[in-house]
Amino acid sequence: MSVPILEVKDLKKHYPIRRGLFNKQVATKYVVDGISFKIENGQTVALVGESGCGKSVLLRTIIGLEDPTEGYIYFKGQRYDQMKKNDVKEMRRKIQLIFQDSLSSLHPRFTIKMSMEEPLILYGMKDAKKRDEIIVNTLNQVGLDPEFRFRYPEQLSGGQRQRVIIARALVERPELILADEPISALDVSLQAQVLNFLMDLKEKYSLSMLFVAHDLAVVRQIADHIMIMYAGKILESAPSIEIYNNAKHPYTKVLLESAPSITKGIRDEGFNLNLKIGDTPDPASPPPGCLFNTRCILADEKCMTVIPEPVEISPNHFACCHKI
Numbered sequence: 001m002s003v004p005i006l007e008v009k010d011l012k013k014h015y016p017i018r019r020g021l022f023n024k025q026v027a028t029k030y031v032v033d034g035i036s037f038k039i040e041n042g043q044t045v046a047l048v049g050e051s052g053c054g055k056s057v058l059l060r061t062i063i064g065l066e067d068p069t070e071g072y073i074y075f076k077g078q079r080y081d082q083m084k085k086n087d088v089k090e091m092r093r094k095i096q097l098i099f100q101d102s103l104s105s106l107h108p109r110f111t112i113k114m115s116m117e118e119p120l121i122l123y124g125m126k127d128a129k130k131r132d133e134i135i136v137n138t139l140n141q142v143g144l145d146p147e148f149r150f151r152y153p154e155q156l157s158g159g160q161r162q163r164v165i166i167a168r169a170l171v172e173r174p175e176l177i178l179a180d181e182p183i184s185a186l187d188v189s190l191q192a193q194v195l196n197f198l199m200d201l202k203e204k205y206s207l208s209m210l211f212v213a214h215d216l217a218v219v220r221q222i223a224d225h226i227m228i229m230y231a232g233k234i235l236e237s238a239p240s241i242e243i244y245n246n247a248k249h250p251y252t253k254v255l256l257e258s259a260p261s262i263t264k265g266i267r268d269e270g271f272n273l274n275l276k277i278g279d280t281p282d283p284a285s286p287p288p289g290c291l292f293n294t295r296c297i298l299a300d301e302k303c304m305t306v307i308p309e310p311v312e313i314s315p316n317h318f319a320c321c322h323k324i
């Protein structure tokens with residue numbers, strides 16, 4: 001098999017909690033706590049988990065906005081911390097992050113053209129005509145009228161703005177897109193539209209993607225492989241079809257049962273189906289044993305003390321639970 005476009009090995013991102021006059025470290029937030037995975041060329045991997053489990057921090061670390069506390073990240077086989085300066089610069093162009101909130105990720109006083117032009121100027125494209133040509137082409141690519149480049153973000157609808165965000169990521173000709181809940185701020189009808197559109201782009205330009213969502217229903221169409229994240233760790237990871245037909249982890253089963261609106265099921269009612277009442281663990285004081293033991297109806301004594309190791313169920317299907 002060829003070298004994966006992205007590989008993450010035992011990645012940790014911990015934040016110190018400091019207090020008092022001397023700013024002494026009193027505790028640690030284990031926000032990303034030992035995550036490993038690969039994305040093959042052209043593959044879409046979904047990362048699914050509840051609010052606060054560390055999804056955005058993981059993405060920010062992958063894109064280089066945060067330094068890992070421990071662990072390594074490889075882009076096309078090259079380890080980040082061993083890359084030459086120029087390779088780092090190139091890598092930053094090849095990996096693009098798409099945020100959820102299109103309004104706050106576009107400068108309100110910049111026209112769409114100015115926003116899209118910024119990265120091109122940053123990377124040294126001096127020819128204004130050529131920049132405009134690229135912007136026009138890219139807006140066409142995402143199905144927007146190129147005349148939109150003279151508008152301001154507030155003059156566009158939510159769906160149009162989200163396309164601009166995607167277009168802005170595409171002007172760099174990326175190879176890997178990190179999409180942090182790219183459709184969750186949109187109306188349901190627009191969600192399907194933007195999702196279909198992302199899938200078309202992926203096919204057309206053989207992009208690889210890491211797609212973050214709360215909801216297993218959302219990623220059903222788009223993901224080749226799904227990772228279920230909880231309190232900083234991956235509890236189950238499998239090809240999509242395995243997750244939907246043969247999920248093994250109790251938490252994955254809860255997420256499946258609560259689809260399509262997992263967020264609503266868990267957040268609003270506090271519990272759902274096979275879930276005990278309780279919050280997700282505080283990243284500063286995770287429970288001993290299995291991280292899911294405070295909410296799992298199957299939890300027994302062993303679950304309270306022994307951390308479950310990943311069990312291989314079938315090729316590329318892993319789950320961390322003592323009851324498998």
Ligand SMILES: Nc1ncnc2c1ncn2[C@@H]1O[C@H](COP(=O)(O)OP(=O)(O)OP(=O)(O)O)[C@@H](O)[C@H]1O
Nearest residue numbers: 015029031049050051052053054055056057058283
């Ligand atoms: N710079 C930081 N310093 C300390 N703690 C942080 C920092 N950034 C994030 N956190 C904490 O990390 C945890 C995970 O945050 P993160 O934004 O990754 O969650 P998320 O899974 O993306 O949630 P959501 O689905 O709501 O976007 C939270 O407890 C958050 O408070």
Ligand code: SF4
Nearest residue numbers: 290293296303321322
């Ligand atoms: S290890 Fe125990 S607590 Fe954790 S998911 Fe499995 S049964 Fe539930």
Ligand SMILES: [Mg+2]
Nearest residue numbers: 055056057180
């Ligand atoms: Mg987030």
